[in-house]
Amino acid sequence: MEFRLLGPLEVRANNLPLPVGGPRQRAVLSALLLHVDQVVSVEYLIDQVWNGKPPATARTQIAICIATFRKMLRNAGSGVDTVVTTGPGYMFRGGRHLIDTIEFARRLREAEDLERGEAMAQAAGVYSDALALWRGPALDDIPTHFAEIEAMRLEEQRLLAAERHAELRLLLGQHREVLGDLLAMLNANPLRDQLRRNLMLAQYLLGRRAEALKTFREGNELSIKELGLELGEDLQQLHKAILSDDVTFTTDRRSAAGPTTPQPPRQPSQPPVPTADLPLAPAQLPSTIPGFTGRSDALRAMDRALLSGSKNDAAHVGFVVGSPGIGKTALAIDWSHRVAAHFPDGQLFVNLNEDGDQLRPADVLPRFLSALHVPPEQMPHSVRELAALYRSILNDRRVLVVLDDATNISQVEPMVPGNGLSCVLVTVHAGCSDLSGSHSALRLRLGPLESTESVALLRSVVGADRVDAHPDAARRVAELCCHMPLALHAVGARLVNNPHLPLHELARRLDSALHRLSELDYGMYSVRASLDLAVKELDSVVVLAYHRLAALGRGVFGTAAAARHLGVDMLTAESFLERLTDAHMLEVVGWDENGMRCRWNELCRLHAEEGASTNLDALPQVRAAWGFSSLPTAL
Structure with missing residues (x-):
């Protein structure tokens, strides 16, 4: 089957279109297709489909949409395992289906690989095939915020591919053939400098010097009007080169043109002469964290x-x-x-x-x-x-x-x-x-993840089969991790590297308060190390209070109880609690006539308890530094 998002949503089986349904069904299917082979929670679908304002029947309507898809797929001979229920929501399994967004990305990677191998003609052909997948604006008929954001991302990829395709066609001598395409693209995107640069080159290489200069002049006037800036240095240099008839057109990752030493003739079979890349937009984001879910x-x-x-x-x-x-x-x-x-x-x-x-x-x-x-x-x-x-x-x-x-x-x-x-x-x-x-x-x-989100994270790290086989143990593991992503990643890594370790055995180990932090220390994931770094930023006296307050246990406690336990007055106790809640080591759950009411995250409490035997030799210096004349020895 084919699922097409690069234009209005379309589903085809054996090259025949299938009815997808109304706006709601189309939005739900689009959300699943944009996250192929990933779990999409019901909460996410509800939020995105109704743009944050769902009706009371939203869950039921989502379930009806899923049932409709499954019937449509089953009738088309796709089988029952394309849209599956998993964890907190659903997953669309790509399998052998053709999804045009994925195919578009695959062809772009193929074209880039061909370029790196200096097979420019083949690369241009693959870019052409990739761009031919587009039938209009992406997700054009999905009136939701998530579709708008994704459409912007896809459109930027399309424009970058179209620009590079045009550059390769110029390199291959197809100046006349590419001219019309460049005119149309620049007319639709008049502020894209690379399109204007390519059009100027095409016009100049066709002997239309006056048109190339006019293209620059119109772009400069538009840039000043819309942005308050003249065109960039690269276009300025190309303009000067055209004025002096001193243009050399060579390319590596991007086309380069300007006043340079003329290049000797090259045989057609020779690769292009490399030149410096034109500036690219920085893209420094690290990879998405595996298993991200919820939020x-x-x-x-x-x-x-x-x-x-x-x-x-x-x-x-x-x-x-x-x-x-x-x-x-x-x-x-x-x-x-x-x-x-x-x-x-x-x-x-x-x-x-x-x-x-x-x-x-x-x-x-x-x-x-x-x-x-x-x-x-x-x-x-x-x-x-x-x-x-x-x-x-x-x-x-x-x-x-x-x-x-x-x-x-x-x-x-x-x-x-x-x-x-x-x-x-x-x-x-x-x-x-x-x-x-x-x-x-x-x-x-x-705050912590929801219980279903925690289990979904475990499933994504450990594998659905292993977690779904023991759902009660998985929920218990998530609970003992306090639904903290770092802790869940630590146990997930431990399970992945110990394929014979049952979830119920891991839950038994985590149930021991004495050993829990050690079980949550695995490879690059360490709850203890993360808490150590956080505590390191606190003042010495607050660290001492942090360790001593662990003895108050798991329940809610107030300023008065903290003052009694630490042996300080109410204002001093409240100062300690405020510093610990500011540092997110304690959680404020309310206020009463006696001040703040707090509770521990259990992993923070266990960490604080581990350090409760901190050497007290530094107390006199701490007293002096904080200006406390009689900091009690209870600290």
């Missing part, structure tokens, strides 16, 4: 707060906070990949706590400016000048900046753009208090 409310909040910027807005900055191992980085990376098409001028990423060393703006800004193609010799020396140049470059661009694991606001402020075209997403180091300050367009505090 539909958080993703929707991020869309609302961070995707609506304009040049007249203040900079949009989102802060993601939460306890160690709760999945802040995974959420930031997953959302960033989902919305990358909204930021066509690039995505910048840095871990501000790289290898345990806190990076300063003086370390990060040169990296970002280099990614934005500022030559080393033009790099300023002071942070103030670096930040000014960075903001100037981003002034008319839509760039997403992801700052992972920030520990203080001074790390963030120099990377905030001067207006709302670009946006900054910051994950806050778990041992630090909120950094949002006056910048915040969004402050998002992550």
